[in-house]
Amino acid sequence: MKHDDHRVKNGGHSRRVTMTDVAQLAGVSIATVSNTLNERPGVSDEVRARVWAVASGLGYRRNTLAQELRSGFSKTLGLALVDVSNPFYADLAKGVIGVAEGEGYAVFVAHVGPSSDHLDEISGTFLDRRLAGMLFTSLTNADAPTLRRLIDLNVPFVKLVRDVAGVDADWVGIDDFAGGVELGQHLAEIGCQRVCIVGGPRDSNASHNRLLGCKAGLASNGIEILNAGDETLTGLPIRASGNERAHKVLDRFGRVDALVGGNDVIAFGVLDACAERGIEVPRDAVVAGFDNMSLSHVGPLQLTTVDVPREEIGHQGARFLIDRIQGFSGSGRRKVLEHRLMIRDTTNR
Amino acid sequence: MKHDDHRVKNGGHSRRVTMTDVAQLAGVSIATVSNTLNERPGVSDEVRARVWAVASGLGYRRNTLAQELRSGFSKTLGLALVDVSNPFYADLAKGVIGVAEGEGYAVFVAHVGPSSDHLDEISGTFLDRRLAGMLFTSLTNADAPTLRRLIDLNVPFVKLVRDVAGVDADWVGIDDFAGGVELGQHLAEIGCQRVCIVGGPRDSNASHNRLLGCKAGLASNGIEILNAGDETLTGLPIRASGNERAHKVLDRFGRVDALVGGNDVIAFGVLDACAERGIEVPRDAVVAGFDNMSLSHVGPLQLTTVDVPREEIGHQGARFLIDRIQGFSGSGRRKVLEHRLMIRDTTNR
DNA sequence: CTGAAAGCGCTTACAG
DNA sequence: CTGAAAGCGCTTACAG
Helix, strand or coil: CCHHHHEEEECCEEEECCHHHHHHHHCCCHHHHHHHHCCCCCCCHHHHHHHHHHHHHHCCCCCHHHHHHHHCCCCEEEEEECCCCCHHHHHHHHHHHHHHHHCCCEEEEEECCCCHHHHHHHHHHHHHCCCCEEEECCCCHHHHHHHHHHHHCCCCEEEECCCCCCCCCEEEEECHHHHHHHHHHHHHHCCCCCEEEECCCCCCHHHHHHHHHHHHHHHCCCCCCCCCCCHHHCCCCCHHHHHHHHHHHHHHHCCCCEEEECCHHHHHHHHHHHHHHCCCCCCCCEEECCECCCCCCCCCCCCEEEECCHHHHHHHHHHHHHHHHCCCCCCCCEEEECCEEECCHHHCC | CCHHHHEEEECCEEEECCHHHHHHHHCCCHHHHHHHHCCCCCCCHHHHHHHHHHHHHHCCCCCHHHHHHHHCCCCEEEEEECCCCCHHHHHHHHHHHHHHHHCCCEEEEEECCCCHHHHHHHHHHHHHCCCCEEEECCCCHHHHHHHHHHHHHCCCEEEECCCCCCCCCEEEEECHHHHHHHHHHHHHHCCCCCEEEECCCCCCHHHHHHHHHHHHHHHCCCCCCCCCCCHHHCCCCCHHHHHHHHHHHHHHHCCCCEEEECCHHHHHHHHHHHHHCCCCCCCCCEEECCECCHHHCCCCCCCEEEECCHHHHHHHHHHHHHHHHCCCCCCCCEEEECCEEECCHHHCC
């Protein structure tokens, strides 16, 4: 195929090939070209063959903007993430993009900062582009008005991982509470008594449930966490915050048997803090996380954590969304995927 | 603002607010609405104020599809990645999305599989959507025809990290060869004699340069790698491949002083293999990687590696691309960002 | 089976 | 300063 095949001469300059070009060369109307290319019935075999031949000969490609504008249907999704460079969200994104591309949908990825204002802005630009649907992560209750506007506009969306009470939409995640319980019980079983939790954001319902679950798992063994009610209990889900809060906790509560991170990234910060203080894990203290990040089991000191099937959450979320785009209606579905406690080096003693 | 403000009644059903709605309510033509909203001169203050008031009262949002179709200008970029869930690409994506959103561009993220066919397909769907420009990673020479077609179509694009010879376009990356040299020299300095390289893909020019550099750095100290010419020298940049090839190398060459991964992910696989064989790092053998992934320095055994400023590469790439979209022309620029050898536990002896 | 025509929601010369 | 009209590239009833 020659390169020029994708363009058409037009008085010195050249432009992209349109249906009109195909129609003229094939000697038919653009309606017939459209019907042929969209595989609609009622085009004679002879014409159909000629149109296809001309179209591919010219290297014709349908203009998606025009198609979506006119038809009112879009095959584009929007995915809002706190931060792609966080492996947790990156894995979700992979799951979403994988299913979406398989079904012929393209996906916009946008970054939501810490503020809900930005989520509203992103949802706005998604609306401007008339996306077929959206997927949200890291939602908080403050996002409810934004989501309700989408419901009013009849734009389908899915909540991933975190849920927002009172907003009726499909949700995919895990049973964070149950995962927390299992982790708490494991710590009790291996004999931990003095336990601190260095949790995730206060306004994340997933973090909240993990924390409640872990407390419950410990409580059923008669253990109460040391830093209940302390400001170290919740914080940003980043390594620096885990590190800083681990140091505070170790300063405040002296000897600690176990430190639980609200997620693996926090737990890495906790491990850093232990290394910085000469606390040998798991001999002096055990450490656990939540998520099972792909790099949480590197080298000689692998992290105990609760596996969250991130990519699968992305898959299921995309499927839910595409269902609704294709006409499924009904109140919000809830899909709870399997989590699994992964006992590894950092609690192995 | 009421929810219904974003919609307009239309015989039982309701539709999104358009410029026509705004024009009618404001008692002006849609041309005037367009001129006002686009802040073009030549609209009286009185009319301007009225139009803005009506537009925001109605919750009007411009339809991006229509705008891009009619104006012929798009504020949308495409980013093709092997895999977002690979932290290296995730960081690049973060950099690109950060700058793009700051400049008012949205970005499509697509997954390129291992084959070049898929890259061509992705570039096709990007063209269909009339994107303003594209960014590519993980290019190989086989992608040259696809890229040349973009040049013919006058669609700007940027090559990130990997370069493709003979395709004139902006490129952003690091001096992989120099990074390799520094790493090789470091290994020689700490007394390594028996060195194996477990490199990246054969057809990645970045991996190739790293490998050549490392060999050169060793050679300048009179050291030749053990597995030169061996099939273990190149392979997939994934953990399993690093693990498998490390085992092969250790089987074939007996005692080895140093194992170099083509990137950190490969090096993690190498570390796993060492742990599996009871080889204590760095006592029995040292290990190094390339990239400085954020999780390459976790806990008690942090990986020696060469820092690649991934997010900054994304930033610079997006800036280059936006320059060209805004009219900059001229032959391909080359931006070499700073790398840095990070000496850590795995080579610390 | 095929085509002329209207229209999706905008932008853009061009008159007035 | 303002508006009527054409047109971006398609899709979609509707005639013939």
